[in-house]
Amino acid sequence: MILLGPPGAGKGTQAASLVEEYGVVHLSTGDILRDAVANGTELGKQAKAYMDAGDLVPDELVIGVIRERLAREDIREQGVLLDGFPRTIAQAEALGEVMGELELGELVVLNISVADEVLIERLSGRRMCDSCEAIFRLDRDGVDVGDECPKCGAGKIYQRSDDQPEAIAERLRTYHEKTAPLIGYYSQRGLLIDVDGSGTPDEVHRLVMGRLS
Ligand code: AMP
Numbered sequence: 001m002i003l004l005g006p007p008g009a010g011k012g013t014q015a016a017s018l019v020e021e022y023g024v025v026h027l028s029t030g031d032i033l034r035d036a037v038a039n040g041t042e043l044g045k046q047a048k049a050y051m052d053a054g055d056l057v058p059d060e061l062v063i064g065v066i067r068e069r070l071a072r073e074d075i076r077e078q079g080v081l082l083d084g085f086p087r088t089i090a091q092a093e094a095l096g097e098v099m100g101e102l103e104l105g106e107l108v109v110l111n112i113s114v115a116d117e118v119l120i121e122r123l124s125g126r127r128m129c130d131s132c133e134a135i136f137r138l139d140r141d142g143v144d145v146g147d148e149c150p151k152c153g154a155g156k157i158y159q160r161s162d163d164q165p166e167a168i169a170e171r172l173r174t175y176h177e178k179t180a181p182l183i184g185y186y187s188q189r190g191l192l193i194d195v196d197g198s199g200t201p202d203e204v205h206r207l208v209m210g211r212l213s
Pocket of ligand 1: 007029030031033050051052054055056057058059062083084085086087091162171
């Protein structure tokens, strides 16, 4: 399953519920890249500047990561939820090829739609745990930078460097230019399920489950 949607649509939050519901492997290219940056790996060094600017990391790098990860046995056994991939038509085409080579079954594409004004408000108030990657909202959860994570107790809360105003604006521009065309791409192939993501996480989860079932 692919989770498609602009930054701040709630992909990460819905992914956590879907993974619990279906027992599939959660594959977030954003989480993989942030880990790589934090650990100072070669991939992280190459990706950091793009991420901080709110740009997409080059297709070859991200496709390489996904190709390697999809080949592992747990994906075949459990299925996979792709969160934040593909983000360009070239990535979607590469994914189709990799799925064919690995003989992975069918795709379902879930698109979460949210208006830009709502996204800007959500992204600027977003906070995350540096250990379990749980997502919080300053206004809703009262959790701020430096606090202990209320979910896992082990991590500290931080604000993503790309959740700053200039990077948010750039990410939304990038989304409309490069990622939104995927809605048409998958819709033409009859694979798209579209869900309104403007409600609370629980409301959106109910809509998603209704459509998937
Ligand atoms: P996310 O956590 O999905 O919002 O991703 C954070 C950042 O990682 C994005 O703004 C991009 O810089 C980079 N990134 C994540 N997934 C991809 C992808 N599929 N293609 C290119 N860049 C990506």
